[in-house]
Amino acid sequence: MARLLPAPAAESDKYRRGVVGIAAGSARYPGAAVLAVSGALRGGAGAVRYVGPAGDAVLARFPETLVSDAGPAKAGRVQAWVVGPGAGDDAATVAEVLEADVPVLLDADGLRLAERDAVRRRTAPTLMTPHAGEAAALLGVRREEVEDARLAAVRELAAVYRATVLLKGSTTLVAGPGGGPVRVNATGTPWLATAGSGDVLSGLAGSLLAAGLGAVDAGSAAAYLHGLAGRFAADGAPVGAHDVASRIPEAWRDVTD
Numbered sequence: 001m002a003r004l005l006p007a008p009a010a011e012s013d014k015y016r017r018g019v020v021g022i023a024a025g026s027a028r029y030p031g032a033a034v035l036a037v038s039g040a041l042r043g044g045a046g047a048v049r050y051v052g053p054a055g056d057a058v059l060a061r062f063p064e065t066l067v068s069d070a071g072p073a074k075a076g077r078v079q080a081w082v083v084g085p086g087a088g089d090d091a092a093t094v095a096e097v098l099e100a101d102v103p104v105l106l107d108a109d110g111l112r113l114a115e116r117d118a119v120r121r122r123t124a125p126t127l128m129t130p131h132a133g134e135a136a137a138l139l140g141v142r143r144e145e146v147e148d149a150r151l152a153a154v155r156e157l158a159a160v161y162r163a164t165v166l167l168k169g170s171t172t173l174v175a176g177p178g179g180g181p182v183r184v185n186a187t188g189t190p191w192l193a194t195a196g197s198g199d200v201l202s203g204l205a206g207s208l209l210a211a212g213l214g215a216v217d218a219g220s221a222a223a224y225l226h227g228l229a230g231r232f233a234a235d236g237a238p239v240g241a242h243d244v245a246s247r248i249p250e251a252w253r254d255v256t257d
């Protein structure tokens, strides 16, 4: 894990570290945008660019975010996109992001709104991060069927979408598009079952993609760090998703020290 995590070289600058774009949030769910940015800022990219209707909420909490009024295609260069947390019904933004020739992480509403063929024809990597309910909807089966056969479900989704799939839950599974071994992460804690913790994970994984990790490594490393950060944050007591995000640096140090 330590070898996977990006570290800035002596001559690095913010652009060389990678810029991650976050297309998330809506009038109904501005918090999902804030939480995705909170994860992205701790994930190794040199800058976080935000597009969407929650720019004021994002800036109020994280003034270092580069907020754009334009849509994804005109927002400026990024090395990876995260699209979907709290996005509501903005299918046009999801379609625009999927056209970008950089890695894309699809989460939450982005999973529902993405056209299957638009994902399948992408040549840059796609990382999808469903929970069991979302995975079931994508496969057209009941949630219990996914929960009873999680390994088969993650493999099937990866094959059908030709994408890397990270299936969230008490353990997290990461399957690449080409078959082969599925990675299992068990660093988490049930205290992570709190609203918005998935949004933190998607920002973190997107940031690792922007920093240059492949989709399977970005998903695995994000799940590992997120689980550890959840443990540090909770330490036996209930916490909010923002608490998890704030402990990511400690989880990172735990891996690299």
Ligand SMILES: NC(=O)C1=CN([C@@H]2O[C@H](COP(=O)(O)OP(=O)(O)OC[C@H]3O[C@@H](n4cnc5c(N)ncnc54)[C@H](O)[C@@H]3O)[C@@H](O)[C@H]2O)[C@@H](O)CC1
Binding pocket: 028, 029, 030, 031, 032, 033, 084, 085, 086, 087, 088, 108, 109, 133, 134, 195, 196, 197, 198, 199
């Ligand atoms: N702070 C925020 O702004 C947050 C926004 N979020 C956004 O909220 C939207 C919906 O996300 P979800 O993951 O909830 O979507 P889901 O589609 O998983 O949740 C809705 C479904 O969960 C089930 N459900 C809902 N409440 C339940 C309850 N109390 N008991 C049992 N089952 C229940 C129902 O079957 C419902 O159809 C997404 O856009 C997501 O990104 C979430 O990420 C949470 C945090």
Ligand SMILES: Nc1ncnc2c1ncn2[C@@H]1O[C@H](COP(=O)(O)OP(=O)(O)O)[C@@H](O)[C@H]1O
Binding pocket: 131, 168, 169, 170, 171, 172, 188, 189, 190, 191, 192, 193, 194, 195, 196, 197, 198, 199, 200, 201, 226
């Ligand atoms: N029982 C559990 N044990 C460990 N991790 C969990 C458990 N339940 C949920 N998680 C983790 O918490 C996060 C929840 O994400 P998600 O379901 O997308 O919630 P939200 O949409 O509210 O952000 C995921 O990373 C998931 O793996």
